[in-house]
Amino acid sequence: MAMKEIPKAYTAKDHEDSLYKMWEESGAFAPSDDMSKEPYSIMMPPPNATGTLHLGHATMLAIEDILIRFKRMQGFAALYLPGTDHAAIATESVVIKKLQDGGMKNPREELGRDGLLDAIREFVENSKNTIRNQVRKMGTSCDWSRERYTFSDEMNVAVNELFKMMYEDGLIYRGGRIVSWDPKMQTTVADDELEYLEEKAPFYTFQYGPFQISTSRPETKFGDKYVVMHPDDKRYAKYKNGETFEAEWINGPVTATIIKDEAVDPEFGTGVMTITPWHDATDFEIAQRHKLDREQVIGLDGCLMEIAGEFAGMPIGKARPKIVEKLKEKGLLVNVDENYVHNVAVSYRGKGIMEPQIMKQWFVDVNKPAIDWKGKQLSIKEVLQDTVRSKMIKIVPDRFEKTYFHWIDNLRDWCISRQIWWGHRIPVWYKGDEMKVQADSPGTDWAQDEDTLDTWFSSQLWTFSTLGWPEKTPDLMRFTPSNCLETGYDILFFWVARMILGSTYALRKSGFSEEKSIPFKDVYLHGLIRDIHGKKMSKSRPETCIDPLDMIEKYGTDAIRLSLVIGSTAGNDMRLYEEKIAGYRNFVNKIWNGSRFVMMNLDGNDEIDPAALTRADKWILTRLNEIIKTVTDHLENYRLSEAGLTVYDFFWGEYCDWYLEISKVQKNPAVLKHVLKTTLTLMHPFMPFVTEAIWAELCPGTMLMTSNWPVINPDYAYFAESDEMGRIMDLIAGIRVLRAEAGVEAAKKIHAIIIAHEDTALVNDKADVIKRLANLGQLDIKENGEKIEKAFSTFVGDLEIYLPLADLIDFDAEIKRITKEITELENYFASLEKKLSNKAFVQNAPEEIIKKERTKMDETQQKMEKLKKQLLELGK
RNA sequence: GGACGAUUAGCUCAGCUGGUUAGAGCGCCACAUUGACAUUGUGGAGGUCGGUGGUUCGAGUCCACUAUCGUCCACCA
Numbered sequence: 034m035a036m037k038e039i040p041k042a043y044t045a046k047d048h049e050d051s052l053y054k055m056w057e058e059s060g061a062f063a064p065s066d067d068m069s070k071e072p073y074s075i076m077m078p079p080p081n082a083t084g085t086l087h088l089g090h091a092t093m094l095a096i097e098d099i100l101i102r103f104k105r106m107q108g109f110a111a112l113y114l115p116g117t118d119h120a121a122i123a124t125e126s127v128v129i130k131k132l133q134d135g136g137m138k139n140p141r142e143e144l145g146r147d148g149l150l151d152a153i154r155e156f157v158e159n160s161k162n163t164i165r166n167q168v169r170k171m172g173t174s175c176d177w178s179r180e181r182y183t184f185s186d187e188m189n190v191a192v193n194e195l196f197k198m199m200y201e202d203g204l205i206y207r208g209g210r211i212v213s214w215d216p217k218m219q220t221t222v223a224d225d226e227l228e229y230l231e232e233k234a235p236f237y238t239f240q241y242g243p244f245q246i247s248t249s250r251p252e253t254k255f256g257d258k259y260v261v262m263h264p265d266d267k268r269y270a271k272y273k274n275g276e277t278f279e280a281e282w283i284n285g286p287v288t289a290t291i292i293k294d295e296a297v298d299p300e301f302g303t304g305v306m307t308i309t310p311w312h313d314a315t316d317f318e319i320a321q322r323h324k325l326d327r328e329q330v331i332g333l334d335g336c337l338m339e340i341a342g343e344f345a346g347m348p349i350g351k352a353r354p355k356i357v358e359k360l361k362e363k364g365l366l367v368n369v370d371e372n373y374v375h376n377v378a379v380s381y382r383g384k385g386i387m388e389p390q391i392m393k394q395w396f397v398d399v400n401k402p403a404i405d406w407k408g409k410q411l412s413i414k415e416v417l418q419d420t421v422r423s424k425m426i427k428i429v430p431d432r433f434e435k436t437y438f439h440w441i442d443n444l445r446d447w448c449i450s451r452q453i454w455w456g457h458r459i460p461v462w463y464k465g466d467e468m469k470v471q472a473d474s475p476g477t478d479w480a481q482d483e484d485t486l487d488t489w490f491s492s493q494l495w496t497f498s499t500l501g502w503p504e505k506t507p508d509l510m511r512f513t514p515s516n517c518l519e520t521g522y523d524i525l526f527f528w529v530a531r532m533i534l535g536s537t538y539a540l541r542k543s544g545f546s547e548e549k550s551i552p553f554k555d556v557y558l559h560g561l562i563r564d565i566h567g568k569k570m571s572k573s574r575p576e577t578c579i580d581p582l583d584m585i586e587k588y589g590t591d592a593i594r595l596s597l598v599i600g601s602t603a604g605n606d607m608r609l610y611e612e613k614i615a616g617y618r619n620f621v622n623k624i625w626n627g628s629r630f631v632m633m634n635l636d637g638n639d640e641i642d643p644a645a646l647t648r649a650d651k652w653i654l655t656r657l658n659e660i661i662k663t664v665t666d667h668l669e670n671y672r673l674s675e676a677g678l679t680v681y682d683f684f685w686g687e688y689c690d691w692y693l694e695i696s697k698v699q700k701n702p703a704v705l706k707h708v709l710k711t712t713l714t715l716m717h718p719f720m721p722f723v724t725e726a727i728w729a730e731l732c733p734g735t736m737l738m739t740s741n742w743p744v745i746n747p748d749y750a751y752f753a754e755s756d757e758m759g760r761i762m763d764l765i766a767g768i769r770v771l772r773a774e775a776g777v778e779a780a781k782k783i784h785a786i787i788i789a790h791e792d793t794a795l796v797n798d799k800a801d802v803i804k805r806l807a808n809l810g811q812l813d814i815k816e817n818g819e820k821i822e823k824a825f826s827t828f829v830g831d832l833e834i835y836l837p838l839a840d841l842i843d844f845d846a847e848i849k850r851i852t853k854e855i856t857e858l859e860n861y862f863a864s865l866e867k868k869l870s871n872k873a874f875v876q877n878a879p880e881e882i883i884k885k886e887r888t889k890m891d892e893t894q895q896k897m898e899k900l901k902k903q904l905l906e907l908g909k
Numbered sequence: 910g911g912a913c914g915a916u917u918a919g920c921u922c923a924g925c926u927g928g929u930u931a932g933a934g935c936g937c938c939a940c941a942u943u944g945a946c947a948u949u950g951u952g953g954a955g956g957u958c959g960g961u962g963g964u965u966c967g968a969g970u971c972c973a974c975u976a977u978c979g980u981c982c983a984c985c986a
Contacts, residue, residue: 041945041946042946042948043948246986247986248986249985249986250986261986296986297986298984298985298986301984301985301986302986305986306986307986308986309986313986315984315985315986316986374985375985376984376985432913432914433913435912435913436912436913436981436982439911439912439981439982440982443982443983522980522981523981561980565920565921567978567979599922599923599933599934600921600922600923600933600934601922601923602922602923604914605914605915606914606915606979606980607921607922608921608922609921610921610935612920612921612934612935612936613921613922613934613935615935615948616934616935616948617934618948619946619948619949620948621948622946622948623945623946623948623949625945625946625948626945626946626948626949627945627946628945629945629946630945630946631945632945633944633945634945666925667925670925672925674922674923675923675924675925678923678933681933682933689945689946690950690951693945694950697944
């Protein structure tokens with residue numbers, strides 16, 4: 034038989050590449066052309082076209098691919114659109130560093146704009162290929178024919194179009210604002226691309242006229258001519274707002290003005306500060322409020338300017354101690370706190386220390402009403418809030434909605450211009466004082482804005498520009514909005530919120546309805562992958578890093594996918610270690626061998642004969658129904674881990690350990706095959722390769738990937754699911770109402786009785802419950818009928834009996850004691866039952882022992898019945 | 910300063926709207942195994958679910974307070 038050729042252990046390497054090739058060539062990665070099928074789409078968050086795939090990407094791809102394969106099998110026209118991101122600052126700094134490592138001193142100067150762009154382009158093309166192949170390695174079933182790139186010509190058209198629309202709507206404006214300037218990368222950095230590092234720096238206090246002021250940055254203080262204090266600070270009550278005084282300062286005397294502003298914290302330092310509006314965001318705001326002068330002190334190169342007099346041209350780091358020295362000589366240094374700790378802002382990308390500067394930049398206004406939304410003109414901020422608040426967009430897990438709203442509340446205008454070269458260039462042209470906003474040059478003598486756009490400005494268009502916008506292509510009409518955006522929670526603000534912004538604005542403007550203009554319906558946020566100690570994996574500590582590609586090589590893609598998905602929940606970080614992956618590799622192998630065994634026992638007959646089913650067959654078929662239902666339900670609700678675990682447990686613990694064992698004695702090949710096929714289907718989204726490889730043997734000529742997702746077969750409901758618990762729940766619900774209406778004591782007694790009488794017959798027969806209760810007392814239903822009826826209405830239709838409460842009181846303790854005893858017996862009974870339902874025990878244990886256990890069970894049952902009768906007697 | 914998350918077996922983690930005796934993997938102990946599988950099977954030990962109080966007939970699950978760890982946001986003159 035052909036089976037003998039199948040190797041004993043599954044070696045992933047021998048199958049994965051050829052299976053992927055088969056899928057790709059079959060065309061099944063593309064969504065079905067059948068327009069009657071409901072569309073389902075996921076836009077892959079594009080990995081940066083700089084490096085290689087890391088575990089974050091692997092997690093993302095695994096989760097998305099599970100969802101898309103599931104939906105595809107369910108019969109949706111499933112689109113999974115892949116792509117890469119040009120990642121402006123990140124890429125440019127990587128390439129510049131490479132060139133510098135290669136000996137080039139200043140690549141920007143030496144290569145010029147076009148030369149550097151060429152170098153970056155070449156680098157990006159190479160790494161794009163690497164990324165593509167790695168995405169394939171993960172088994173990702175995305176439609177490569179629709180691959181997109183955030184810096185393609187088509188994308189550039191979309192970006193320019195959006196810029197123009199927003200400009201014409203007055204949403205984009207140019208203005209002098211304080212921005213974070215990165216002297217290292219020579220560009221601005223957005224607020225949320227900053228991170229703060231703790232730094233210990235000397236904290237100086239200087240005499241400034243009659244005041245003492247403190248600073249850790251004396252080099253900014255040259256132009257300071259305002260002192261600010263809180264209006265309510267009693268210490269300085271004698272000074273009036275606007276009052277001036279003379280003060281000796283670094284380079285001679287200055288005339289200073291007193292300003293009262295609530296931004297000053299009276300508790301901090303001396304409660305008085307001088308301000309440097311050009312180089313501090315808070316100071317800038319104070320200066321705006323009071324219309325104060327602003328002067329630049331530090332140049333864009335990080336060196337002091339003319340205003341610094343003798344210090345001009347010095348880098349700030351060098352100048353600082355010298356300035357302090359001079360002030361000390363002048364007798365103006367009051368004291369130095371050497372243990373002062375404060376935060377410095379650095380770039381999230383390049384780690385350069387920020388220098389706030391006032392610069393002309395392009396901004397997106399987030400407060401101007403400009404979007405026609407549900408009959409009103411709303412601002413970007415308001416639309417961002419409404420989409421989530423009205424549940425048009427659902428965030429999983431929902432606790433991130435709170436974070437999202439908090440972020441929006443604090444949202445300021447978005448600075449979208451960057452002074453780097455790698456990126457979409459701002460489509461604005463200047464000639465003298467004239468300015469035009471358009472993609473192409475208006476003619477000779479016009480010069481284009483030197484700046485490029487923030488990378489997120491193009492990324493925000495990802496969900497719909499990839500489908501052809503601004504053209505109204507069939508894909509755009511069909512697949513927008515996408516169904517799910519899956520990404521890490523760390524870029525909720527960077528990207529997710531911006532996509533909502535871009536999509537709602539652009540698509541509403543293009544005539545789409547509110548429902549069609551959101552970028553996605555669900556947002557699924559996964560956590561970060563950490564090492565076994567819970568630390569972030571970082572390149573600087575390679576021993577903590579797990580490279581997904583190494584793991585694929587060693588354990589196979591299916592094992593990686595499982596280990597990234599099982600045991601992880603939305604929004605929570607997960608630890609990953611090699612042993613875990615090895616564990617799932619074992620499972621993959623188990624599937625292989627279990628299937629091999631099944632195939633050795635098939636007889637070519639696939640028809641299940643209902644008349645020939647053993648108890649075991651019926652059981653496994655019933656269980657299969659339950660598993661289908663559970664797995665489908667979990668997947669629909671993004672509980673991927675639960676779904677995976679369910680099918681894992683079923684296959685290993687029930688199908689292999691139990692049903693296959695029985696099959697060695699008495700087998701039903703048709704059932705064996707049916708259950709295997711169904712289980713393989715359920716497992717396929719999680720572990721596409723091994724399931725497809727087995728399928729090829731099991732059902733030659735067909736492809737599992739395009740098979741139908743299983744549905745429950747009502748014929749296989751041989752064992753009714755126990756709905757007893759459901760009945761009890763109804764009863765309890767009734768008691769809860771009764772408690773509210775008739776009082777706690779009454780409810781407690783009824784509960785005690787029910788516990789005591791909790792046998793199936795009693796719970797099944799509602800009327801019987803009521804009768805028994807009725808025997809216990811003579812509470813008149815005519816008096817309390819309404820309450821009682823309400824209490825039991827969840828499980829009793831008609832109530833025309835008397836309900837007893839009053840006479841129970843004396844038997845309380847006795848009932849309690851017997852109830853407890855019954856509970857103990859029940860526990861014992863259940864443990865016996867468990868033992869007897871253990872297949873291995875039943876199969877292997879000697880007959881006498883099993884008989885003995887059965888006898889014990891019978892005895893226990895009799896005891897329990899006796900006690901229950903007693904309890905009833907007590908009731909009477 | 911504000912918010913959020915975590916705390917469950919030796920380790921890493923599940924546990925969906927409160928409900929039969931709280932689960933898995935790894936590790937540990939004992940035994941088994943040349944007929945699918947040592948990447949195995951069977952059995953076992955191991956948990957007062959961080960603490961205190963509350964709601965409830967019933968709490969790992971809900972509420973309040975609290976401890977420890979972690980993350981994010983804001984401020985830091």
